[in-house]
Amino acid sequence: MTFWIILALLSLVVAIAVLVPLWRGKTDTARERNDEAVFKQQLKEVERDLARGTIDPSMAEAARIEISRRLLEAHRENSRDEEEATGSLPLKLAKLSVVVGLPLLAIGIYMGVGAPGYADQPLAKRLANMPDQTNFVELISRTEDHLRRNPDDAQGWSVIGPVYMRMGAFDKAVDAFERVLKISGPSSGAQMSLAEARIFANDGIVDASSVALLQAVLAEEPEQIKPRFYMAMALGQAGKKQEAVEAWNKLIAEGAENEPWVQAAKGERAALLDNNTPILAPQPPATSGPSKEDVEAASQMTKADREAMISSMVDSLAQRLVDDGGTVEEWSRLIRSQSVMGNKEAAVKSLENAKQAFAADAAALKVFNELSTQLGLAN
């Protein structure tokens, strides 16, 4: 209500300001054309200038004559105008437009384009007002705020890193894990996380720095699956087909059939054995891993292939989620991937599917809505 009262007051103030001259009596100085006054003013100025000596008498005289001539002309014209009859219809129209047209039209247009009564949403207030609500994004935002003030909080960075990974913000995850390593020194856990984040940020390419990290992890824990998995990938990408296949074989032999990574490993092995798969990079020197240039060249060469691979992965995820259902995170990842790959239609469709699947879950719907705004899918 207050909102509308203020709107009305605002209109009222404008209307009154305009109406004052309209309501004034008509008899005042008949025609305030003002130009006669201007010429009179000019005459005075000539006198002043003459007195100060800035113009000489002959020029002042000439100016005086000229101005007087104009003054007379203006006077003649004004007295002629005065005789014209003035009807009152336009005046009434003017009043009407101010009293009725102004507020009605303004409110009408505003109702059309505005969001009446929608309160402000300053960020500080929003963050302060919902400390208990376990809104994922809110929490991240608050943690980021905290880390901005305390950039040396290794604990904080190691908490937010995996969150970034899950959100698909791999670059931020890389940054977070780098900080953890820098602040609290090398540990195989942090090294593993950083390597993984880098690989994800590079669209699955295991670059030299990641290989170094993986090797460091393996030096500590030679039997761990994850680093070996990525090392096998690195070998494959470096074109060391034979060694890669051996590595995969060894890994697959160790894992149980139903473990998800075994499936992935089998897929990788199959892709390597498939003759159509291009060798990703020329054989690097035997003494070291692939150099940065090699990896870069490889990523240039096979961009199309890589994209095809990613899109087939996304498609199979979409199929699985539609058929078997999935978690909120999985749906979000799917929608995000589709949107990032530029397939907006598919992303919108997945969004609809996701909303349907979680129609009863308010928290999940909120996450999806936020995601859709973030990705610009809402319109």
Added chain:
Amino acid sequence: MIVEFGHFALVLALVASLIQSVFPVWGAVRGDSRMMAMASPLAIAMFLLVLLSFFCLTWAYLTSDFSVMNVFQNSHTDKPLIFKISGVWGNHEGSILLWVLILVLFGALVAMFSKNIPNALKATALSAQAWVSAAFLAFVIFTSNPFLRINQPPLQGSDLNPMLQDIGLAIHPPLLYVGYVGFSIVFAFAVAALILGRIDAAWARWVRPWVLVSWIFLTLGIAMGSYWAYYELGWGGWWFWDPVENASFMPWLTGTALLHTAIVMEKRNALKVWTVFLAIVTFSLSLLGTFLVRSGVLTSVHAFAVDPTRGLYILTILMVFIGGSFSLFAWRAPLLKQGGIFAPVSREGALVLNNLFLTTATAIVMFGTLYPLVLEAATGTKISVGAPFFNLTFGPLMMPVLLVMPFGQLLAWKRGDLWAVTQRLVAAFVLCVIATIGLAWFYAGSGVLVIIGFGFATWAIIGSVFEIIDRMNIRRVGLAGGFNRLKGMPRTVWSTALGHLGVGLTALGIVTVSAFESETVLVMHPGDTVEKSGYHVTYDGSWDQRGPNYVERVARYTMRDGGNVVRVLEPSKRVYNASGTPMTETAIATFGFSQVYFAIGDNTDDGGLVTRLYMKPLITLIWIGCLIMSLGGFIALTDRRLRVGAPKPARKSNRHSQPAPAE
């Protein structure tokens, strides 16, 4: 609900401008003083409403209210305060809102400070200005609304284009807009004069301050934009003949012409129709500039709004206003009485000559700007008209302008004595030759074009101050008498001298930097030293550091002159967190009027750094000249004395006691 109040205030301003568009001019035509009296309160109300709405939007930026679409798209919580504020107009919607704000500000200024303008003229002019305001308010509200809200506000914004996160952006658009939009008032007065069918010398007097203010700000805005491009884009160029630059340059050229004809009109009651024409052309070019920049028909650093609907809307506004005002001109201009006559050799004649060159120059710039667009639209062929075209056409056109300027200053009104003036300028010519030889020797330049360039520039510089020296006439009245005369000189003499001096200095800067700038691009390793224009530049090393919303690699260079350290420079390369966009931050060492310009590129694998060094001799004169021009304009603005267009009684011309023109 502050945001929504702002939105409503904007809508209310639109409705007020519609009322303003109709009734005051109707009253003026009917002779109804009460309807005319609506104009002032409406103009002030419109200004206050748009101001309120602008503050509300700024508030949303300051509080990072991401429920406002515009804030979400262009702000970020990490952004420093000043860029949160400048972000308000660093985007399409906000900048149009600023445009409108300045538009209504000028309306309100006319309403408040034009006590002695005839009411009919004032009411009609304010109505005419309200047409423009209404068109642009509707444009903001219906196609570029900065107040649109998001139902589920995100928690972080997308950040402002890093290129625009610079103090230059905070200042450049407002200055430029004051210039652009200020001419709307001049336009409104011209339209009012046409509608009322009356125009006289007094009209020029009322319009003069608005022309001057607009011209000063446009000058500063263009200079600022040029300097911003120079140090922010990292290419070392200060003027690119970019269509967006041309868009602001064209109204400046015609505005300069207008400035000069307005003087003739005020003093001699001549060139009235031409002045009105120029007023319309200048504002039309401002609109054209707005169209070019805002519609997205151009792709350049400024084209941060690409939306065909908006483009079409502005094109419609453009056609309605330009077409309408020229039709009005064609219909009504014959009614305007012709004024005084003058001989070809006279100050009026010189000013007409200046006008001819300036308008031809405008036509050339316009051709070079629009031809590629038209060609592409018609045939699909993409061509680009760049510096070579403009250097070949625009440059030669400016030379006679520089040549004639000192003559114009010394010629008498109505009929002048060219021979006498030439004789008086002999001393200036001698000085000019000496200065040219000196400059050519100093810079070891011997090209014909360089000598010509130096010659014209020094001629303009010396000629501009020559009038003052000539008027002091120390030889006849002695030093003390000369200083007495100096004190008694009208301000218009100073403003003319400074204006022309500024042109000369800018020209000198342009000639010198074009002829003698040098560029060195090399890979430097820490500890490397390179010799650049007599300085030894050592690359000390580089390191990474964090800014509020970016990370940057800073490189440090030490400049030594003979063994003494003269400057330490730290250019950098930034990557902005939110957008990931890289930006080059240059470092500039100024020595006198010359500058050494540092920009860094990528790191090489062996630890080297791509370094670009430019030597820019006398480059600051380009902008100092603009500042001095503006100062001249400002002094002219303070001179509120009367210029009566009264005919001077004919007198025998006496060479030695050439009468001071009736200022």
